[in-house]
Amino acid sequence: MHLKSLLALLSILVVVANSRLQAEPYPSTYSPLASNPTLITHATILTGTGERLDDASLLIADGKIAFVGEGEAPQGITTIDANGRWVTPGLIDVHSHLGVYASPNVKAHSDGNEMTDPTTPNVWAEHSIWPQDPGFSRALAGGVTSMQILPGSGNLIGGRGVTLKNVYSNTYQGMKFPGAPHGVKMACGENPKRVYGERKQLPSTRMGNMAAYRAQWILAQRYIDDWAAYEKKVSDGKDDAEAPSRDLKLETLAAVLNGEILVHMHCYRADEMMTILDMADEFGYKVGTFHHGVEAYKIADKLAENNVCGALWADWWGFKMEAYDGIQENIAIVDRPQGSCAIVHSDSSEGIQRLNQEAAKAMTRGKLAGMDIPPERAIRWITSNAAKSLGINDQTGSLEAGKMADLVIWNGNPFSVYAKAEQVFIDGALVYDRDNPDLQPVSDFELGQLLGVAK
Amino acid sequence: MNRFKTLIVATLAIFSLTVQADAIMIRGATVHTMGEDGTLENTDVFISGGKIQKIGRNLPVPQDDVYVFNAEGKPLTPGFFAGITGLGITEVSAVEESVDGSLALKEMRPEFNVTPAYNPHSSLIPVTRIEGFSFTLLGADTKGSIFGGQGRIVTLNGSYESFIGASVLFINVGRDASSLSGKSRAGQWMLLNQAMQEADNPPASNEASLLTRSGRNTLLTYAENGTKTVFSVDRASDILEVLRFAQTYGLKPVISGGAEAWMVAEQLAVANVPVLLNPLANLPGNFDKLGARLDNAAILDAAGVSIAISGAGTHNARKQRQMAGNAVSYGLPHEAGIAALTSNPARIFGIDNEQGMIKLNMPANVVLWSGDPLEVTSVAEKVIINGELIAMESRQTKLRDRYLPENPDMPRAYIKP
Numbered sequence: 046m047h048l049k050s051l052l053a054l055l056s057i058l059v060v061v062a063n064s065r066l067q068a069e070p071y072p073s074t075y076s077p078l079a080s081n082p083t084l085i086t087h088a089t090i091l092t093g094t095g096e097r098l099d100d101a102s103l104l105i106a107d108g109k110i111a112f113v114g115e116g117e118a119p120q121g122i123t124t125i126d127a128n129g130r131w132v133t134p135g136l137i138d139v140h141s142h143l144g145v146y147a148s149p150n151v152k153a154h155s156d157g158n159e160m161t162d163p164t165t166p167n168v169w170a171e172h173s174i175w176p177q178d179p180g181f182s183r184a185l186a187g188g189v190t191s192m193q194i195l196p197g198s199g200n201l202i203g204g205r206g207v208t209l210k211n212v213y214s215n216t217y218q219g220m221k222f223p224g225a226p227h228g229v230k231m232a233c234g235e236n237p238k239r240v241y242g243e244r245k246q247l248p249s250t251r252m253g254n255m256a257a258y259r260a261q262w263i264l265a266q267r268y269i270d271d272w273a274a275y276e277k278k279v280s281d282g283k284d285d286a287e288a289p290s291r292d293l294k295l296e297t298l299a300a301v302l303n304g305e306i307l308v309h310m311h312c313y314r315a316d317e318m319m320t321i322l323d324m325a326d327e328f329g330y331k332v333g334t335f336h337h338g339v340e341a342y343k344i345a346d347k348l349a350e351n352n353v354c355g356a357l358w359a360d361w362w363g364f365k366m367e368a369y370d371g372i373q374e375n376i377a378i379v380d381r382p383q384g385s386c387a388i389v390h391s392d393s394s395e396g397i398q399r400l401n402q403e404a405a406k407a408m409t410r411g412k413l414a415g416m417d418i419p420p421e422r423a424i425r426w427i428t429s430n431a432a433k434s435l436g437i438n439d440q441t442g443s444l445e446a447g448k449m450a451d452l453v454i455w456n457g458n459p460f461s462v463y464a465k466a467e468q469v470f471i472d473g474a475l476v477y478d479r480d481n482p483d484l485q486p487v488s489d490f491e492l493g494q495l496l497g498v499a500k
Numbered sequence: 501m502n503r504f505k506t507l508i509v510a511t512l513a514i515f516s517l518t519v520q521a522d523a524i525m526i527r528g529a530t531v532h533t534m535g536e537d538g539t540l541e542n543t544d545v546f547i548s549g550g551k552i553q554k555i556g557r558n559l560p561v562p563q564d565d566v567y568v569f570n571a572e573g574k575p576l577t578p579g580f581f582a583g584i585t586g587l588g589i590t591e592v593s594a595v596e597e598s599v600d601g602s603l604a605l606k607e608m609r610p611e612f613n614v615t616p617a618y619n620p621h622s623s624l625i626p627v628t629r630i631e632g633f634s635f636t637l638l639g640a641d642t643k644g645s646i647f648g649g650q651g652r653i654v655t656l657n658g659s660y661e662s663f664i665g666a667s668v669l670f671i672n673v674g675r676d677a678s679s680l681s682g683k684s685r686a687g688q689w690m691l692l693n694q695a696m697q698e699a700d701n702p703p704a705s706n707e708a709s710l711l712t713r714s715g716r717n718t719l720l721t722y723a724e725n726g727t728k729t730v731f732s733v734d735r736a737s738d739i740l741e742v743l744r745f746a747q748t749y750g751l752k753p754v755i756s757g758g759a760e761a762w763m764v765a766e767q768l769a770v771a772n773v774p775v776l777l778n779p780l781a782n783l784p785g786n787f788d789k790l791g792a793r794l795d796n797a798a799i800l801d802a803a804g805v806s807i808a809i810s811g812a813g814t815h816n817a818r819k820q821r822q823m824a825g826n827a828v829s830y831g832l833p834h835e836a837g838i839a840a841l842t843s844n845p846a847r848i849f850g851i852d853n854e855q856g857m858i859k860l861n862m863p864a865n866v867v868l869w870s871g872d873p874l875e876v877t878s879v880a881e882k883v884i885i886n887g888e889l890i891a892m893e894s895r896q897t898k899l900r901d902r903y904l905p906e907n908p909d910m911p912r913a914y915i916k917p
Contacts (some may be wrong), residue, residue, distance in 0.1 A: 070510070086828075110874060140850050148784050148785055149784050149786045149787060150786060151786065151787075152787050175872045179784055183782060183783060209629075342665050342903050343802075343903055343912075360816055360818065360819065361815075361898075362813060362814075362815055362816070363591075363592060363593065363597070363815030364593040364594060364815060365592060365593065365594035366592050366594065368592075369592055370684070370899055372896045372900045372903075373895070373896065374896075374900050374904070375902075378903065394783055395780050395781075395783075398782075399780075402826075403824060405877055406876050409876065409877045409879065413879065414900065414904060415904075432786075460876075460877060460878045461875060461876065461877065462822055462825030462826060462828075462829060462875050463825065463828070463829045463875075491790075492783065494784070494790045495790055495791055498585060498791065
């Protein structure tokens, strides 16, 4: 190999290592907590793949699911008789602001919306997360094992989201789901145009919203081209190759156009969602999930055709004009077409504690409207479909051999107001036990409060 | 002209939201009377002239035009309480001109009363009542003042004549009020005390005053008539301060919020002060709620405090029964959970002769449920308000029925369910 070529190759490697292509800055330091091989027997299991198994077993070994249904378990291991109880995958919330709008909700904890510029793809929600948010422990008691923390919706492009395992750590890196793709939060409609319109600044209209996104995509395309031209010069051995300057905004957007970052689009109205899908075609990227989608039922077939998930509420509506057409059958109707991806999300520190109840309400309304939605189908809305939306469905979201042992043992049918998560496992480790206070985490903030009050 | 008139009457009859029948016979229900009779199995309820005329087994059908249905043992409860809401005074929260529950004068105006703004034709009323809710307390909020103003209980019959009971005064105390009172919690007590003293002893014309003459008269009414004052307050120490303040001026307090009410349950029970609470509040959302916990309702109930559910908000008021279900899940007896949505709020606001119970000669406000009324997989099947069977439709059911059909030939604007 010529020296020149070698130098060229080296400089590419330096670029790869040091600049825009560094695989994962702020890397995950999460490692599963200690776990014992555990056999769960006589359970009603909703696998998350659409199946229900009665009087079934499940083996956890090495933090993974070894088998579901029937199989050989080693002698003498911990065995939980789950007779009368139900087992589901750990619940996943694709839309949470825990940590970035932490409890207590004081101004000092308001870290979710960088509303100083309508397009901030350069900010990362993970850099705002306060890992001591007491909300994580409440979500855990509700059976939530993974979640995506997103920036707010004040901006057209709000910044990157991050997927976490629901374990307490002194750092968010200690919670960061290993290998999960990044997400980017974008927002349609009223919020961005209200925030910036009130400042007499673009965008103040929905057409202004569109113009502003499109301008950003054009910049991102040029950024990709500039880097490609530079890399070609380097590989051609041209001495005058000068690296473009690194731009955090365009780096995120370029990664969206390259398919490396998943798009989570806050959008309420049906017509706006369709406009956004056209924009994605115009610039050659994909919308992964529409969030909130109060009118998603009006375009359920289109969402399924385009392989886009709808992350929705069971019954929340009317707080603003674009939420006026909310109906309680939204989730069930979005779930109806072949190839659909309906998800129940929370966007709330209260709702994340009861995703099972929210799913139960949506299931009930779907049944009343004539749709056949058994529990084994509805559970996908808060497990496997959510995992698909976050790009972590190869690792978690369903109970299948080889996947992470993220699961919940419920005291009965989880689709009930009286259902409680009794035990929660993350990567095979028992991280919450309703009957054992020693296995109920307490954040630093809550420790030592209200001393002397009889509890 | 006469023909035209007849046509209008006929059209109204067809599209009226209530089903016309002189009388209704409900056969074989599990009747939660919420009164002395407790829960009656396999019981009939006969409704006529808007009232409950008979409760018993195998009742005869006394007349011809009776709508009879068999409850098949399902639960029949009084209509539920939607909590403190803006039903009928709020259409879309973020559309300012459709919201009338909030006064933007930065003055102390306890005389502000939201009731003249009530619109019985709001789309939110059918949305809420078909879920089994028959009454609500309209809330009032004056931005920039610790005196919120006045509201009143409204029956969700969708008519111009909807109000029952006496007006209710709202006062904000604690963290939320601190910015309204010179940024000090002590400042709000200073102002509240001064306001009450002004009401009792009006300032001379050359003296500064906090209140208008009308405001002073309003406060006097609440001090003298024994009608309820709702204090929005969470912190235990602030709740005790409310009890002292109310006693000093002869106000009859109701605690709303009460995240830390369980810490002072004994004092509340002794003072016979009820609590409107959200049983889902279990996070230290601010420094007034460090003690928030899921069994707040259960602890208060066990201590003998009358509790009612509130806090689901205006648009999603139907979530109230899920909230009660969660309180039951965390230790509140099931029947107490139903009481917290029926007889308790009715008694608290002095309307238990109109709402909250299934009792002879009372207006018939009853709901038949598909199953456990507090369960998220149950729904209201029949709703009767003031003796009339409500059509189970709302703007939301219309949208549902427009979009349920798959692949229609014409645009959906032509589907008008």
